[in-house]
Amino acid sequence: MQTIKYPKKTDWNTILARPNIELEEMDEVVNQIFKEVKADGDAALKKYTWFYDRIRINELVVSQEEIEESEQLISEELKNAIQFAAKNIEKFHKAQKVESKVIETTEGVTCWRKFTPIDKVGLYIPGGSAPLFSTVLMLGIPARIANCKEVILCTPPNKDGKINPAILYACKLVGIKQVFRLGGIQAIGAMALGTESVPNVYKIFGPGNQFVTAAKQTASKLGVAIDMPAGPSEVLVMADESAVPEFVAADLLSQAEHGPDSQVVLLSWDEQLLDSVQLELAKQLKNISRVAIATRALDNSKMILVKSSQEALEISNQYAPEHLIISVKNEDEIINGIQNAGSVFIGNYTPESAGDYASGTNHTLPTNGYAKSFSGVGLGSFMKSITFQKITRKGLENLGPSIEIMAEAEQLEAHKNAVSVRLNKICQE
Template sequence: MQIINNPNPSEWAELLTRPVFEAEFLQSAVKNILNRVRTSGDQALIDFNLKFDQAVTHNLSVTQEEITSAIAQVETSLKDAIRKAADNIHKFHKAQERATLEVETMPGVTCWRKSVAIPNVGIYIPGGTAPLFSTVLMLGIPASIAGCNEIVLCTPPGKDGTIHPAILFAADLVGVTKIYKTGGAQAVAAMAYGTETVPKVDKIFGPGNQYVTEAKQQVSLEGIAIDMPAGPSELAIIADETAEPAFIASDLLSQAEHGNDSQVILICTDEAQVAKVNRALDEQLASLPRKEMAGKSLQNSKAIIVPDLTIAVALSNAYAPEHLIICTKEAETVAEEIVNAGSVFIGDLTPESAGDYASGTNHTLPTNGAARAYSGVSLDSFTKQITYQKIDQAGLKSLGPAIEEMAAAEQLEAHKRAVTIRLEKIGR
């Protein structure tokens, strides 16, 4: 990790820049993929499976036989772990259900707001170097609780043309049965436009690499709803001299191993602590199966030494990380000062991987600074809020004149007449 000591606030923006591909190339490459899928449908998906995943796929749909076979391949211990995580995720998201809000704003005028499920949703599950079966739980469970009619799952196949067994077990567990073998930007295109096999959806969910994120953003410009900008994973840690260096190193590496374009940031008030963390990083990195990938990610990462926790919080809020771990004295008090973060993990014994898997919160979170304005996925993400109003005679007689006056002032005569004609019918 690059070490920066007490940078001037004027340097923060440049210091906290995320690693990105050359924008023009990325946009052009994704646009071409979207157009291919739009015009060639299933054949484009089959061709891209071969090109990007070296997978030969004759049938894009996952069959019930494949699901049954996959379930049998998953170890009992992993099944039990997935079930425990699913139970916690279900509890946390079920508790987010809202009662219909009804208010009589004045006598005879009643307004209410009700949650209605988005009918058809698509969930993208990253595969490739790390098949994220946990994301099936994070997206499939709230979609199911919300009552979405159709849940479409897309995930890249392995070189043998099959889907990772744990992904299929998790999908079966949460009741997702429409599963398709396609990944990357092309999967986003398939769900956005529909193909001969993959249904078109109303909203697309799921994290992914920069191609997936760019594809989601491009289709959103065409009227397809997306959950949020959720690209390469990132983590910030605020630490002081009381933190455990080995814990910090393990958390930094847990995000760094996601991919070459992941980024981790350590914001620390103690220079000696940073040196200890760097030694722990070297020790732990050496034994990681994905050490080459994690090592490349660390090249994009920084340890920033600041004079106090006030500056540390300000720097973190400027970065607006996807994940934020706070390992300091009175960590809960520090957490109260955080205004920009996707998800916060408080104290030495709360690793970020708990939220990734099983604590109950959702791990589909805004990245690349989007946490300044976006929330992570929740039950609300799978619903829309519809407002209703009902007015009786007394209500219209009381409210109508105000509507007429306002419509006339805005020179919208038809708006005014819509009220006037009713008042004349019922008698002012």
């Protein structure tokens, strides 16, 4: 990791730049694949699975027998861990239910919202070098709580055309029955457009590589909603002399191992801590299997020595990290100042991995600075609200004159008349 000491504010944007994602260059590829998926359906899906992954797929649909069999293919220890995580995730997301309230805005005028599920949702689960069965829980559980009518899931197969059994077990646990062995741009295209086998959906969820991100953004242009723009994973750690260097290094590596285009950032006003973390990184890096990936990610990453905790907070809010770890003495002061972050982890004993798996919060979060304007996935992501209003005769007498004046000022006479005819009728009675 590069160490930068006391950077000028004018240089922050350059220093904090993420690894370059050339989404525009991918548009032509994505558009071509979407065009073929629309025209050729399943045949295009199989074609591009062979083209990109060198995997021949005869059957896109994962059978119920395969889903049921998955329970026998993973250890009891892993099943228990998945069940434990699922309970916490369900508890946290159930608590996000919002009750509709009827509000009388003016005498005789009542307004309320009704929350309804998105009927058809598609979940994308990465399954290549790191099969993210945890994401099945993070997306499938709130979809179930929201009562989405149709939930489909796409995940890439291995070289034998099989789906990781832990992914299938998680599907079984959360009640997802429509699973497809399909990844990459073609999976997003299938969910956006629909094919003979894969139903089209109204909203697509899930993380993925740069190709999946570009495909999701193309889907959004076609009228299919997406959870958020997302890219490579990232973490920012803010630490002082109270932090444990061994823990900080472990947290940085836990994100660096996601992919070579991931980025990790360490902010501190304690120079000795930075030195200690560098030593720990070198030591721990030798003991992880994804050392080549993590090393490349660290090349994109920064340790930044700042003048104070307030300057660190300002830099963090400008960066708007997907994951923000706070390991400082004055944590309350820092927490109160956080404006932009996907998910925050507080204290020496709160690793980011907890949120990735089992604490209960959702790990599908905005990256690439989108935490400035997007929230992470929650129960509300799988729902929408419809507003209702009911106006009594007395209510229209109270409200009507204001509507007439405003409509006339906007030169919308028919709008005014829709009120006037009613008020005139009331006057005649």
